[in-house]
Amino acid sequence: MKRVRFTEEQIIAILKEHEAGGKTADLARKHGISEATIYNWKAKFGGMDVSEAKRLRALEEENAKLKKLLAEQMLDTAALRELFSKKW
Secondary structure, three states, X not given: OOOOOOOHXXXXXXXXXXXXXXXXXXXXXXXXXXXXXXXXHHHHXXXXXXXXXXXXXHHHHHHHHHHHHHHHHHHHHHHHHHHHHHXX
16 A cells, blocks of 8 residues: 655644544544554644644654764774774
8 A cells, every 4th residue: 555645734734633523533534544643643743833843853854864874983983993903
């Protein structure tokens, strides 16, 4: 099944519908997602505005890039240590 990525605006709109009294099963069917997805979004984005959700996404992307850079640096350091320990 094709995975659909929803924007922050769409996620917040769906959660607002849920908070306004929409039933989870009806919302899930209407938007083509599972009920579990709605509950996961509610745990992650519940009570947020669109701007806050965009900022959260940007911070998560930045964090992933920094983790990748750190892993590469640690790998380089380990390789250099191994190289110098064998030479001497």
